[in-house]
Amino acid sequence: MVADLEKQLTAVSKDIKADFEKTTRTWNDKPSFEVQSKELQRIIRTNHKVYFFVSGGTRVRYATMTPDFSPKTRPNYIGSGAGSGGVLFVDKRKPKPGIKARDFDKAIAKKWQPMIGKRINIKVT
Secondary structure (H helix, E strand, O other), X not given: OHHHHHHHHHHHHHHHHHHHHHOOOOOXXXXXXXXXXXXXXXXXXXXXXXXXXXXXXXXXEOXXXXXOOEOOOOOOOOXXXXXXXXXXXXXXXXXXXXXXXXXXXXXXXXXXXXXXXXXXXXXXX
């Protein structure tokens, strides 16, 4: 029974990992995501610093963006678009309002929490 559950957890975690990868599909510097397996537990993680800034948001930012700047991502959306523009310059003497948190992890959890029970079927006999 435990082996079957482990197998099903692994399958679900691959699909959840794919959702995390969708959030950076159009990024030039894509983070890598890994599934860490523990007994009856799967953790999808990255150590990509920019991903944490974008997903978690920041209080301030020092980058001034080009006038045509349009972000590739938006809050609570599992995906990534074309975007446009980029960084014009960085000046730590002129802080700007921070990056609005995209909350990728929360959006993915909201999607998957109701589905996990349906995907993992264990028969107790």
